[in-house]
Amino acid sequence: MLTLIKNGEIYSPNYIGKKDVLLVDQKIGFIQDKIDVPRDFVQINVVDATDKILVPGFIDAHVHITGGGGEGSYRTRTPELQLTDAILAGVTTIIGVIGTDGTTRTMSNLIAKARGLEEEGITCYVQTGSYQVPVKTLMEKIEDDLILVDKIIGVGEIAIADHRSSQPTVEELAKIASAARIGGMLSGKAGVVNVHVGDSYEHLRLIEEVVKTTEIPIQQFYPTHMNRNPHLFEAAIEYARNGGYIDFTTSSIPNDMEDWNIKCSKALTRLLDEGINIEQITFTSDAQGSLPKFDENGNFTGLGIGKVSSLFAEVQDSILKEGIPPEIAFKVITQNPAAILKLDQKGRIQEGKDADLVLLNKDDWSINTVFAMGKIMVEDGEAIVKGTFE
Numbered sequence: 001m002l003t004l005i006k007n008g009e010i011y012s013p014n015y016i017g018k019k020d021v022l023l024v025d026q027k028i029g030f031i032q033d034k035i036d037v038p039r040d041f042v043q044i045n046v047v048d049a050t051d052k053i054l055v056p057g058f059i060d061a062h063v064h065i066t067g068g069g070g071e072g073s074y075r076t077r078t079p080e081l082q083l084t085d086a087i088l089a090g091v092t093t094i095i096g097v098i099g100t101d102g103t104t105r106t107m108s109n110l111i112a113k114a115r116g117l118e119e120e121g122i123t124c125y126v127q128t129g130s131y132q133v134p135v136k137t138l139m140e141k142i143e144d145d146l147i148l149v150d151k152i153i154g155v156g157e158i159a160i161a162d163h164r165s166s167q168p169t170v171e172e173l174a175k176i177a178s179a180a181r182i183g184g185m186l187s188g189k190a191g192v193v194n195v196h197v198g199d200s201y202e203h204l205r206l207i208e209e210v211v212k213t214t215e216i217p218i219q220q221f222y223p224t225h226m227n228r229n230p231h232l233f234e235a236a237i238e239y240a241r242n243g244g245y246i247d248f249t250t251s252s253i254p255n256d257m258e259d260w261n262i263k264c265s266k267a268l269t270r271l272l273d274e275g276i277n278i279e280q281i282t283f284t285s286d287a288q289g290s291l292p293k294f295d296e297n298g299n300f301t302g303l304g305i306g307k308v309s310s311l312f313a314e315v316q317d318s319i320l321k322e323g324i325p326p327e328i329a330f331k332v333i334t335q336n337p338a339a340i341l342k343l344d345q346k347g348r349i350q351e352g353k354d355a356d357l358v359l360l361n362k363d364d365w366s367i368n369t370v371f372a373m374g375k376i377m378v379e380d381g382e383a384i385v386k387g388t389f390e
Contacts, residue, residue, distance in 0.1 A: 069099075223244070
């Protein structure tokens with residue numbers, strides 16, 4: 001199957017100008033100033049990208065694909081992700097996680113859902129485990145999961161600094177990171193430990209102690225929800241200054257408390273002003289995860305649900321409201337997560353890479369067309385491919 005995208009203005013995510021892009025089956029075959037449609041050749045699907053912007057397909061590295069939640073009892077268990085939730089938001093690669101409930105949400109179910117999403121047309125990997133320590137793996141050990149199961153690329157999300165966590169010790173977290181590192185090295189995967197950071201003023205202390213007292217590098221950890229409150233955000237800045245990766249959650253629920261959630265687009269502006277390297281920063285949606293509200297005594301008071309659509313919305317705001325250059329803003333959902341997670345075929349528009357692409361309308365930066373592995377999934381803002389039960 002050949003698809004020729006003509007006259008698109010490309011952010012790869014670096015700006016490379018107006019080019020033609022030929023997709024050969026599932027890969028980007030050629031990128032040239034001009035590619036003519038040959039006569040008397042096989043049929044080529046030509047997509048006119050005049051007055052449109054072409055960017056890499058978005059990577060959402062923290063999604064509760066099988067649903068999450070339950071903090072408000074059984075009726076608050078959130079639903080599974082649907083294919084169109086992802087593709088209408090321009091997301092072509094997803095990393096599935098479990099979260100709070102490591103009992104009724106299982107690794108076998110998580111992997112089955114990941115494979116289902118891939119059969120429907122997008123790329124999906126998972127992390128092994130959940131909030132709980134010891135880690136509930138698919139097989140006997142973290143190393144076994146990473147080495148023997150293709151879909152498992154890391155560990156998490158392990159909860160720290162949160163009343164819902166297993167209250168892990170420095171030693172326990174170090175052993176998890178060591179197993180993830182060894183498993184990653186032996187399998188050629190990233191093997192990062194995705195860490196849920198809660199509201200506590202403990203912040204990132206456990207990770208920092210592991211890095212201080214062992215040989216495990218700070219880049220072995222991938223902490224998320226770093227914008228959940230102002231004091232954690234300040235800790236995130238210092239953590240990044242020491243070389244750590246920091247991930248910001250785009251889904252949020254309205255709250256009248258001041259000590260709550262820094263908007264991602266504004267967080268990115270502040271980080272850049274502070275001189276933090278853009279390659280250390282990512283956005284993820286926490287989609288299908290519950291967004292519980294608790295009072296000062298830890299009592300459950302309400303619930304929202306994360307949305308994949310929030311991911312690109314924050315990048316849009318970064319560009320349109322905060323004035324961040326597009327080639328910078330797009331990195332947090334393309335090139336950066338691909339590099340951190342060692343997804344070498346993802347995150348860039350480059351010959352030989354997977355043909356995951358998003359066409360944006362130039363006037364308002366809205367999503368027009370989405371390609372996943374070379375196949376058109378969304379056209380003129382409408383999903384033309386849907387999940388099996390949609």
